[in-house]
Amino acid sequence: MFDTADTDTTTTTTVIHPSGRNTPPFMEIRDLNLWYGEKQALIDVNFDLHPGEALAFIGPSGCGKSTALKCLNRMHDDTRDVRITGQLVLDGEDIHHPDVDPPLLRRRFGWVAQKPNPFPSSIWNNVAYGARLHGLMRDKAELEGHVETCLRRAHLWEEVRDDLHRKAGTDLSGGQQQRLCIARALSTQPDVLLMDEPTGSIDPIATAKVEELVLELKESKAIVIITHSMMQARRVADRVAYFHLGRLLEIGPTETMFTNAKTREARAFIDGQFG
Numbered sequence: 077m078f079d080t081a082d083t084d085t086t087t088t089t090t091v092i093h094p095s096g097r098n099t100p101p102f103m104e105i106r107d108l109n110l111w112y113g114e115k116q117a118l119i120d121v122n123f124d125l126h127p128g129e130a131l132a133f134i135g136p137s138g139c140g141k142s143t144a145l146k147c148l149n150r151m152h153d154d155t156r157d158v159r160i161t162g163q164l165v166l167d168g169e170d171i172h173h174p175d176v177d178p179p180l181l182r183r184r185f186g187w188v189a190q191k192p193n194p195f196p197s198s199i200w201n202n203v204a205y206g207a208r209l210h211g212l213m214r215d216k217a218e219l220e221g222h223v224e225t226c227l228r229r230a231h232l233w234e235e236v237r238d239d240l241h242r243k244a245g246t247d248l249s250g251g252q253q254q255r256l257c258i259a260r261a262l263s264t265q266p267d268v269l270l271m272d273e274p275t276g277s278i279d280p281i282a283t284a285k286v287e288e289l290v291l292e293l294k295e296s297k298a299i300v301i302i303t304h305s306m307m308q309a310r311r312v313a314d315r316v317a318y319f320h321l322g323r324l325l326e327i328g329p330t331e332t333m334f335t336n337a338k339t340r341e342a343r344a345f346i347d348g349q350f351g
């Protein structure tokens with residue numbers, strides 16, 4: 077579709093945080109390639125992830141956004157016929173190093189899926205589960221406080237405080253379920269939230285609440301969010317990464333990407349010329 081001969085492919089070896097903070101990256105992704113069987117879905121992907129930023133993955137359907145997101149916390153470990161090359165460096169160590177314990181690694185990444193997927197158990201159990209699993213709280217009282225904190229941070233506490241044990245997570249509205257899933261993701265005290273189109277199946281009011289949460293939570297975490305909404309990327313992201321046919325073609329500060337993207341593919345996609 078595009079002649080890419082004059083494309084300026086931007087990789088990120090040095091990133092000045094858009095907020096002006098010059099923090100070292102939380103994670104460095106270098107020359108990441110991924111194959112599903114014979115099919116290559118990611119090609120030489122490079123980027124850094126910084127604490128305190130929201131990074132949006134955008135790009136046309138099938139360009140590799142979800143595949144890239146799942147690499148960050150080794151979600152492909154159990155997918156058949158997946159082969160990965162390259163480095164994903166966290167705390168100076170590749171996350172595929174044999175010394176890395178996958179459950180401990182995943183604890184550092186909260187996952188929020190497109191479709192809210194609470195456990196068919198009480199609201200309280202949904203949130204307590206992760207902290208219990210990893211033995212993060214010393215006793216029941218601490219766990220009670222932690223559940224409340226997670227629900228408050230997800231802006232759900234006031235709506236569910238009287239039903240914590242009476243109602244199942246699945247009994248809540250779609251928007252409430254998604255905020256419950258965010259509270260559940262916060263339960264393991266992650267450093268990063270990975271959000272795969274978190275507002276793709278909820279209404280506009282619920283979407284606004286989730287976006288407000290993203291803006292709050294990114295102050296204390298890194299957030300990587302896949303979105304098909306350019307407006308949403310512009311509202312919540314500090315940086316935007318544009319994927320195209322398995323390549324991360326361009327990454328940069330949100331306003332720069334929206335007003336002055338270097339690659340014609342990113343410009344055309346952002347302008348809505350294709351999707």
Ligand SMILES: Nc1ncnc2c1ncn2[C@@H]1O[C@H](COP(=O)(O)OP(=O)(O)OP(=O)(O)O)[C@@H](O)[C@H]1O
Pocket residue numbers: 112115117135136137138139140141142143144155
């Ligand atoms: N489990 C899998 N097995 C084989 N191929 C897969 C698998 N998952 C994804 N793919 C393929 O890899 C490519 C990238 O898919 P991916 O889901 O990462 O794209 P995406 O950008 O997230 O798309 P969308 O915006 O539609 O969700 C696509 O061609 C897809 O068909």
